[in-house]
Amino acid sequence: MTALRVEGLYKVFGRRPEEAVARLRAGATADEVRATGATPAVIDASFAVQPGEIFVVMGLSGSGKSTLLRMLNGLLEPTAGSVFAGEEQITGLDDKRLREVRQRRMSMVFQHFALLPHRSVAENAGYALEVRGVDRRTRLAAAREALAMVGLEGEADRRPDELSGGMQQRVGLARALASEAEILLMDEAFSALDPLIRREMQDQLLDLQRRLGRTIVFITHDLNEAMRLGDRVAIMRSGRIVRTGTPEDILADPGDDYVARFLADVDRSRVYTAADVMTDADTVVHADDSPSAVLAALGVHGDTSALVVDDRGGLTGVVTEGDLRDAGRPGGAGTIAAHVRPPAARVAATDPLADLLGPVGTSDLPVVVVDDEGHPSGVVHPGAVLAALAGAPAEEADGRPAGVPVDAVPVDAVPAPERIDERPELAGGPRG
Numbered sequence: 001m002t003a004l005r006v007e008g009l010y011k012v013f014g015r016r017p018e019e020a021v022a023r024l025r026a027g028a029t030a031d032e033v034r035a036t037g038a039t040p041a042v043i044d045a046s047f048a049v050q051p052g053e054i055f056v057v058m059g060l061s062g063s064g065k066s067t068l069l070r071m072l073n074g075l076l077e078p079t080a081g082s083v084f085a086g087e088e089q090i091t092g093l094d095d096k097r098l099r100e101v102r103q104r105r106m107s108m109v110f111q112h113f114a115l116l117p118h119r120s121v122a123e124n125a126g127y128a129l130e131v132r133g134v135d136r137r138t139r140l141a142a143a144r145e146a147l148a149m150v151g152l153e154g155e156a157d158r159r160p161d162e163l164s165g166g167m168q169q170r171v172g173l174a175r176a177l178a179s180e181a182e183i184l185l186m187d188e189a190f191s192a193l194d195p196l197i198r199r200e201m202q203d204q205l206l207d208l209q210r211r212l213g214r215t216i217v218f219i220t221h222d223l224n225e226a227m228r229l230g231d232r233v234a235i236m237r238s239g240r241i242v243r244t245g246t247p248e249d250i251l252a253d254p255g256d257d258y259v260a261r262f263l264a265d266v267d268r269s270r271v272y273t274a275a276d277v278m279t280d281a282d283t284v285v286h287a288d289d290s291p292s293a294v295l296a297a298l299g300v301h302g303d304t305s306a307l308v309v310d311d312r313g314g315l316t317g318v319v320t321e322g323d324l325r326d327a328g329r330p331g332g333a334g335t336i337a338a339h340v341r342p343p344a345a346r347v348a349a350t351d352p353l354a355d356l357l358g359p360v361g362t363s364d365l366p367v368v369v370v371d372d373e374g375h376p377s378g379v380v381h382p383g384a385v386l387a388a389l390a391g392a393p394a395e396e397a398d399g400r401p402a403g404v405p406v407d408a409v410p411v412d413a414v415p416a417p418e419r420i421d422e423r424p425e426l427a428g429g430p431r432g
């Protein structure tokens with residue numbers, strides 16, 4: 001089941017909005033409609049957000065992001081289309097039920113978060129529960145727990161004006177977390193923060209998300225932030241969603257020039273991960289194998305180094321063809337044990353390329369991707385890293401670019417935005 005579903009959503013401000021929607025549906029451009037005195041802010045938006053997913057909506061100022069977000073929790077009534085939270089249709093609910101939905105199911109975090117100046121940090125964090133009529137003890141306990149999650153446990157009894165801007169923003173996040181709403185709507189929640197604190201907040205959000213698994217719709221006009229946080233990213237332009245996909249999908253295939261121009265500024269080393277550029281390790285051997293057997297295996301696979309694993313399959317190191325040959329008696333007896341060296345680095349599949357650049361650039365030995373149990377799942381070649389950074393992910397053996405899911409839609413198969421609801425990637429779940 002989807003956590004949040006939006007179908008054919010429109011918001012038109014100004015004169016005769018319904019008429020404007022009819023014109024847009026009949027093929028009128030936004031400019032033509034604007035000439036009649038109406039302002040189309042959101043045009044035919046459709047998408048589905050899976051439980052536990054961070055869905056980022058990104059676009060320039062005025063592209064309709066806030067308008068879209070405010071329709072999700074009923075703060076704004078759509079001109080046409082519908083919104084579902086789980087099974088419940090949000091559009092058309094009466095005010096009382098809408099308030100309940102906002103208090104219990106969907107919590108919103110704004111850019112300039114208004115804290116109540118005369119209440120303590122803990123009371124502010126528990127405010128959503130207070131509005132809901134939860135008793136003081138319960139809500140302060142929940143507030144303290146949420147403050148601990150955002151690293152503010154020591155500040156519970158202070159006043160908001162004693163906190164820095166970044167800390168105040170974290171109180172806002174704590175308030176949303178304490179509300180226990182399963183859906184968090186975050187509108188430019190980090191945009192007012194300076195870059196270092198902003199990055200810290202992004203890390204914290206990713207960390208919280210891994211632990212709590214809330215569903216998050218996150219709005220930003222910063223593409224690097226979008227790429228960093230989003231399981232999937234929807235790009236808005238002049239009211240329309242023009243591209244939806246995982247960050248890797250979008251980087252590999254922007255879909256149109258507008259999106260491609262955005263991507264020029266993206267720090268690819270933080271979007272692509274080791275998993276996107278790794279290739280299978282073909283030659284995997286044991287320390288008690290003989291040099292001749294290992295050299296033969298390297299020859300078969302055309303590799304210059306082999307991964308050495310123990311009996312449980314855990315990585316113990318690497319051996320290179322050069323070391324084995326230099327040792328002389330390449331055809332001789334004995335084992336390779338004396339030639340096993342540590343790899344250039346052990347990395348996790350989720351590590352960003354930025355963390356791989358050092359070892360890849362300074363060592364001739366392989367960088368090995370290992371899983372939680374220490375089993376090798378692949379190796380990273382410098383060429384694949386450079387290709388990904390250059391915007392042309394290396395072709396893998398099966399002919400698809402690294403980092404693009406097998407089911408990714410080729411560019412010429414992407415339908416016009418009007419039919420965005422039929423695009424299969426919209427129904428996709430969060431990444432691994």
Ligand SMILES: Nc1ncnc2c1ncn2[C@@H]1O[C@H](COP(=O)(O)OP(=O)(O)OP(=O)(O)O)[C@@H](O)[C@H]1O
Nearest residue numbers: 013014039041060061062063064065066067068221
């Ligand atoms: N209440 C309103 N009345 C009339 N027009 C509005 C209203 N709210 C928004 N708009 C218009 O709708 C369009 C989209 O605005 P919106 O605030 O959703 O953009 P945004 O993407 O959130 O921009 P920003 O990044 O600057 O916050 C803009 O043209 C804006 O002027």
Ligand SMILES: [Mg+2]
Nearest residue numbers: 065066067187
């Ligand atoms: Mg906005």
